[in-house]
Amino acid sequence: xxxxxxxxxxxxxxxxxxxxxxxxxxxxxxxxxxxxxxxxxxxxxxxxxxxxxxxxxxxxxxxxxxxxxxxxxxxxxxxxxxxxxxxxxxxxxxxxxxxxxxxxxxxxxxxxxxxxxxxxxxxxxxxxxxxxxxxxxxxxxxxxxxxxxxxxxxxxxxxxxxxxxxxxxxxxxxxxxxxxxxxxxxxxxxxxxxxxxxxxxxxxxxxxxxxxxxxxxxxxxxxxxxxxxxxxxxxxxxxxxxxxxxxxxxxxxxxxxxxxxxxxxxxxxxxxxxxxxxxxxxxxxxxxxxxxxxxxxxxxxxxxxxxxxxxxxxxxxxxxxxxxxxxxxxxxxxxxxxxxxxxxxxxxxxxxxxxxxxxxxxxxxxxxxxxxxxxxxxxxxxxxxxxxxxxxxxxxxxxxxxxxxxxxxxxxxxxxxxxxxxxxxxxxxxxxxxxxxxxxxxxxxxxxxxxxxxxxxxxxxxxxxxxxxxxxxxxxxxxxxxxxxxxxxxxxxxxxxxxxxxxxxxxxxxxxxxxxxxxxxxxxxxxxxxxxxxxxxxxxxxxxxxxxxxxxxxxxxxxxxxxxxxxxxxxxxxxxxxxxxxxxxxxxxxxxxxxxxxxxxxxxxxxxxxxxxxxxxxxxxxxxxxxxxxxxxxxxxxxxxxxxxxxxxxxxxxxxxxxxxxxxxxxxxxxxxxxxxxxxxxxxxxxxxxxxxxxxxxxxxxxxxxxxxxxxxxxxxxxxxxxxxxxxxxxxxxxxxxxxxxxxxxxxxxxxxxxxxxxxxxxxxxxxxxxxxxxxxxxxxxxxxxxxxxxxxxxxxxxxxxxxxxxxxxxxxxxxxxxxxxxxxxxxxxxxxxxxxxxxxxxxxxxxxxxxxxxxxxxxxxxxxxxxxxxxxx
Numbered sequence: 001x002x003x004x005x006x007x008x009x010x011x012x013x014x015x016x017x018x019x020x021x022x023x024x025x026x027x028x029x030x031x032x033x034x035x036x037x038x039x040x041x042x043x044x045x046x047x048x049x050x051x052x053x054x055x056x057x058x059x060x061x062x063x064x065x066x067x068x069x070x071x072x073x074x075x076x077x078x079x080x081x082x083x084x085x086x087x088x089x090x091x092x093x094x095x096x097x098x099x100x101x102x103x104x105x106x107x108x109x110x111x112x113x114x115x116x117x118x119x120x121x122x123x124x125x126x127x128x129x130x131x132x133x134x135x136x137x138x139x140x141x142x143x144x145x146x147x148x149x150x151x152x153x154x155x156x157x158x159x160x161x162x163x164x165x166x167x168x169x170x171x172x173x174x175x176x177x178x179x180x181x182x183x184x185x186x187x188x189x190x191x192x193x194x195x196x197x198x199x200x201x202x203x204x205x206x207x208x209x210x211x212x213x214x215x216x217x218x219x220x221x222x223x224x225x226x227x228x229x230x231x232x233x234x235x236x237x238x239x240x241x242x243x244x245x246x247x248x249x250x251x252x253x254x255x256x257x258x259x260x261x262x263x264x265x266x267x268x269x270x271x272x273x274x275x276x277x278x279x280x281x282x283x284x285x286x287x288x289x290x291x292x293x294x295x296x297x298x299x300x301x302x303x304x305x306x307x308x309x310x311x312x313x314x315x316x317x318x319x320x321x322x323x324x325x326x327x328x329x330x331x332x333x334x335x336x337x338x339x340x341x342x343x344x345x346x347x348x349x350x351x352x353x354x355x356x357x358x359x360x361x362x363x364x365x366x367x368x369x370x371x372x373x374x375x376x377x378x379x380x381x382x383x384x385x386x387x388x389x390x391x392x393x394x395x396x397x398x399x400x401x402x403x404x405x406x407x408x409x410x411x412x413x414x415x416x417x418x419x420x421x422x423x424x425x426x427x428x429x430x431x432x433x434x435x436x437x438x439x440x441x442x443x444x445x446x447x448x449x450x451x452x453x454x455x456x457x458x459x460x461x462x463x464x465x466x467x468x469x470x471x472x473x474x475x476x477x478x479x480x481x482x483x484x485x486x487x488x489x490x491x492x493x494x495x496x497x498x499x500x501x502x503x504x505x506x507x508x509x510x511x512x513x514x515x516x517x518x519x520x521x522x523x524x525x526x527x528x529x530x531x532x533x534x535x536x537x538x539x540x541x542x543x544x545x546x547x548x549x550x551x552x553x554x555x556x557x558x559x560x561x562x563x564x565x566x567x568x569x570x571x572x573x574x575x576x577x578x579x580x581x582x583x584x585x586x587x588x589x590x591x592x593x594x595x596x597x598x599x600x601x602x603x604x605x606x607x608x609x610x611x612x613x614x615x616x617x618x619x620x621x622x623x624x625x626x627x628x629x630x631x632x633x634x635x636x637x638x639x640x641x642x643x644x645x646x647x648x649x650x651x652x653x654x655x656x657x658x659x660x661x662x663x664x665x666x667x668x669x670x671x672x673x674x675x676x677x678x679x680x681x682x683x684x685x686x687x688x689x690x691x692x693x694x695x696x697x698x699x700x701x702x703x704x705x706x707x708x709x710x711x712x713x714x715x716x717x718x719x720x721x722x723x724x725x726x727x728x729x730x731x732x733x734x735x736x737x738x739x740x741x742x743x744x745x746x747x748x749x750x751x752x753x754x755x756x757x758x759x760x761x762x763x764x765x766x767x768x769x770x771x772x773x774x775x776x777x778x779x780x781x782x783x784x785x786x787x788x789x790x791x792x793x794x795x796x797x798x799x800x801x802x803x804x805x806x807x808x809x810x811x812x813x814x815x816x817x818x819x820x821x822x823x824x825x826x827x828x829x830x831x832x833x834x835x836x837x838x839x840x841x842x843x844x845x846x847x848x849x850x851x852x853x854x855x856x857x858x859x860x861x862x863x864x865x866x867x868x869x870x871x872x873x874x
Contacts, residue, residue, distance in 0.1 A: 034144075063143065068554060186289065522567035558570065755781050
């Protein structure tokens with residue numbers, strides 16, 4: 001009664017070890033999957049394609065919880081699609097991580113007392129390749145530990161030959177279409193990494209600085225400007241005021257003296273200046289501030305660079321050779337000695353940009369760089385989402401995407417590094433500039449030199465969805481697997497990577513989108529919701545948890561927290577609980593096998609099934625439908641929760657327990673239930689497999705004798721429903737739950753047997769008397785039976801003889817004490833809530849807490865009084 005097609009099985013086994021040991025199972029099982037070629041996709045297949053390209057981790061990186069989280073979800077998607085009959089490709093690879101990798105090798109050289117300049121460019125790049133082969137790619141082995149079902153034969157690297165050709169091809173195409181250009185602009189410069197970095201690689205944080213107000217000019221021609229970077233005044237070439245500011249109209253067009261220098265600078269009128277902010281006058285340093293650069297362009301101002309690439313002062317004078325921060329203090333002291341300081345504020349907390357890699361304070365710097373003209377590319381990327389060709393999930397994340405692509409600035413793509421894709425442009429002796437494509441010969445002869453910069457790492461990553469499939473060649477892989485289906489990634493790199501793949505994919509592939517759906521996840525945090533950071537001491541190595549609890553436990557914990565677009569808290573207790581779930585699956589399947597559960601033969605007709613069997617099959621089909629719907633909506637937390645409660649609560653805690661009496665009785669009913677239990681476990685293990693692949697494959701192959709659940713058919717909802725059976729079993733569950741609660745209230749031990757008389761005639765519970773007695777530890781009434789407590793439940797009646805099982809006097813005394821405490825709590829809460837003066841002064845949250853206490857006390861009084869009423873009379 002589920003559409004659950006089977007492979008041709010070998011003989012199933014009934015043997016399972018008493019305990020599940022993940023360490024003994026996971027490694028060998030994963031290698032078996034790879035050796036069998038289960039994850040290898042066939043471009044020649046007639047099956048429909050399903051493609052995900054992995055967000056390429058840095059070659060320098062190792063597996064962290066964020067990787068494990070996203071990889072678990074991508075693996076679940078591709079495993080399910082493979083089981084559904086798709087030619088499923090999950091393509092792996094790594095990013096060359098230009099700055100990070102170059103830094104690693106430069107650190108090695110520094111330990112040898114050398115720098116990259118001692119080696120020269122070619123030898124240094126060779127050294128980086130050596131480092132990559134020896135140390136890089138650690139994360140790939142860790143992905144195997146996690147169970148990633150990727151096609152290892154298609155593994156790519158952004159610096160490999162094919163992807164390098166793709167980079168050169170698209171650079172040439174963009175250059176020829178005048179979408180790449182070279183210009184002198186203000187860029188974000190890292191004095192530690194000695195390279196430009198993009199806007200989105202700058203991390204802003206609140207720093208304690210200083211705000212210095214300085215008097216410029218002399219006599220009646222003075223202005224006061226304020227700055228947090230006093231050292232940049234050496235490069236000032238103007239003071240700007242708003243054209244409508246009456247305070248300064250008499251100075252516009254005049255020149256005033258720049259302190260500490262022999263220069264006079266003009267006062268210019270510019271609408272960029274906010275007359276309400278500060279003094280309404282701002283110093284203009286075109287070579288060291290992006291807004292000042294724009295003002296300088298509008299007014300034809302000179303740009304004077306006063307710092308070198310290491311942020312050391314180069315302006316002639318007493319400050320030359322000082323680091324920027326040393327110069328800041330020295331310049332303020334010099335201005336103070338001249339009486340130029342009007343005000344000083346310390347600390348002055350303000351937002352300061354830092355390099356995302358080394359945390360060095362960024363220095364805005366005028367520099368000749370290569371740029372992508374993003375206007376038409378960004379518009380196409382926005383239109384593809386607006387017209388529905390690409391869906392962003394969750395939909396409310398679309399606003400962040402549009403905020404970025406609709407307001408994108410031209411992208412600085414050159415980096416002053418040696419490791420990376422070198423810019424394919426040559427300069428001739430007479431000023432010639434030649435861009436060279438991959439199949440073209442660069443110009444030769446005296447005086448020709450290639451540009452020394454390399455491309456931003458995100459440039460090559462932006463080509464990832466199509467370059468990894470063979471572009472610019474029209475390969476079988478490209479025709480079969482492009483466009484990809486889902487890009488699953490964190491919302492934090494929607495700017496870094498997602499928008500750039502959209503721009504380049506639409507441009508290179510003639511308007512074809514790179515992926516149909518962008519599924520955005522949150523970030524993994526600790527159990528208190530705090531960001532994981534080494535400085536906080538809360539960073540977790542997922543491999544430690546895998547060693548301790550198994551990869552399935554880590555995967556299930558991560559999936560169960562994966563609500564679309566929201567952050568994921570995780571703690572070790574939750575991983576331990578997931579390990580317990582894996583053990584529960586193991587033990588329940590072991591019990592089923594020991595009791596003859598089977599998948600052989602067709603399911604019996606509904607007329608031959610008990611209400612319990614029909615109930616579980618109805619619930620099974622509803623769960624299949626529910627899980628499918630959640631997968632299509634990327635609701636991993638909900639589907640994991642649904643599977644957890646169905647498997648643990650309904651299958652293991654209820655159906656298995658209710659079936660024990662049937663198995664013990666034997667006969668045809670037992671054979672029917674054995675087949676139903678086999679069916680339920682077969683389907684449940686398949687549904688769980690994409691999230692917890694190791695334990696499910698081990699159990700499924702043992703249960704069914706099939707080759708592997710990895711390549712089994714995904715179950716389908718057959719449409720079978722039996723609402724009447726569901727109501728009947730719900731009634732049965734309510735009876736058992738209510739009597740269990742009563743037993744616990746009376747202090748009875750779970751295994752303690754109690755004589756009982758069950759009055760079930762005329763109810764749907766009559767066929768379940770044996771199961772009720774077994775689950776509730778109720779023995780038949782004897783000749784001396786005396787009902788000391790009677791429970792009317794769901795139209796039936798359960799009479800219990802508790803005489804001799806509990807100390808009634810002691811129990812009555814205990815309950816009376818609890819009742820008195822609850823009544824006292826009620827009286828206190830009622831008094832406070834009746835005090836008008838208190839209510840007038842108390843905060844709303846305090847009043848609400850007292851109301852909650854009153855409700856709890858009233859609930860306790862009702863419960864305890866009912867327990868007292870049920871006790872035998874002495």
